[in-house]
Amino acid sequence: MTRAALLVLADGRFPAGGHAHSGGAEAAVAAGRIRDTRDLEVFCRGRLHTTGLTSGALAAAAALGLDPVALDEAADARTPSPALRATARKLGRQMLRAARATWPSPELDALARAFPRGAHQPVVLGLAARAAGLGAGDAAHCVAYETVSGPATAAVRLLSLDPFGATAVLARLAPDMDRVAARAADAARQGIDALPAASAPLLDITAEQHAAWPVRLFAS
Numbered sequence: 001m002t003r004a005a006l007l008v009l010a011d012g013r014f015p016a017g018g019h020a021h022s023g024g025a026e027a028a029v030a031a032g033r034i035r036d037t038r039d040l041e042v043f044c045r046g047r048l049h050t051t052g053l054t055s056g057a058l059a060a061a062a063a064l065g066l067d068p069v070a071l072d073e074a075a076d077a078r079t080p081s082p083a084l085r086a087t088a089r090k091l092g093r094q095m096l097r098a099a100r101a102t103w104p105s106p107e108l109d110a111l112a113r114a115f116p117r118g119a120h121q122p123v124v125l126g127l128a129a130r131a132a133g134l135g136a137g138d139a140a141h142c143v144a145y146e147t148v149s150g151p152a153t154a155a156v157r158l159l160s161l162d163p164f165g166a167t168a169v170l171a172r173l174a175p176d177m178d179r180v181a182a183r184a185a186d187a188a189r190q191g192i193d194a195l196p197a198a199s200a201p202l203l204d205i206t207a208e209q210h211a212a213w214p215v216r217l218f219a220s
Contacts, residue, residue, distance in 0.1 A: 005132035008102070009125070010142045012153065016121075017094035018146060021087065022154035022218035023047060027206035029158045037165040040155050044148040044173055048180055050200035052147035054078050055122040056184030057195045059143045060136035062126025063188075068111050068119065070192055075120035078197045081204040083211035085120075087220040093118030095125060105131035136188050140181035148173055154218060 008014060024047065028034045034043050058075050062068055079085045096119070100108045107127055111119055118124075122143055129139035152166045187194050207220060 002133055006134055006138045010145050015098045017091050018150055021220045023150040024203045024206060025151035025154040026158060026218045027210040034155055037169055041169045044151055045176060048147050048176055050198040052144050053180050053184055053196050053198045056140035056143040056181055057187045058122040059126035059139040060185045060188035062123045063129045063136045063139035066192060068123050068127060069114060071123045072119045074192055074195055075123060081207045083207045088120045089118035091121040092124040095121055099128035103131035136185040140184040144177040144181045
């Protein structure tokens with residue numbers, strides 16, 4: 001296993017399409033729920049312990065070699081918003097393309113055949129981690145980081161927040177990221193039926209509203 005591969009996978013410059021998505025931050029900014037770095041930290045912490053935990057466990061399970069088709073079904077069941085399901089599959093399709101070029105793998109090829117329109121992004125990320133020689137905890141850490149780094153980067157663009165302040169938010173959330181990743185990996189080791197289904201109803205509602213906006217900076 002090479003930890004450097006984890007840096008490649010978690011890098012915001014990895015061509016998986018995440019830069020075009022705000023993780024719900026754009027809708028939260030429009031609604032006045034994110035106005036400064038304090039609000040951003042609250043938003044990211046809530047997203048981490050709900051969406052991040054659920055997605056991290058799915059990725060960890062895929063990294064362990066659990067059935068990706070069953071995991072994709074589990075992801076669907078945990079994503080009530082049609083807009084977020086579509087986003088997850090679009091991001092999964094892009095990530096799969098990048099992962100197959102970076103870490104060629106028969107398992108990634110099989111996933112592409114099974115889901116020509118895209119599997120859920122956390123499932124793809126987990127298989128990409130597996131192809132890169134990474135473990136369940138690594139995959140969960142990658143998800144935990146992107147769960148908060150995406151909204152933080154988006155908030156800087158949307159509000160012209162101080163990027164140093166936004167980065168400080170991520171640093172303060174590091175212990176939470178470690179805890180969430182550990183919980184996600186532990187759940188994945190117990191099998192698909194033990195995967196968490198932590199929900200964030202407000203994120204689901206605002207995702208549907210955001211998808212209907214005629215003009216927006218981010219895709220989601």
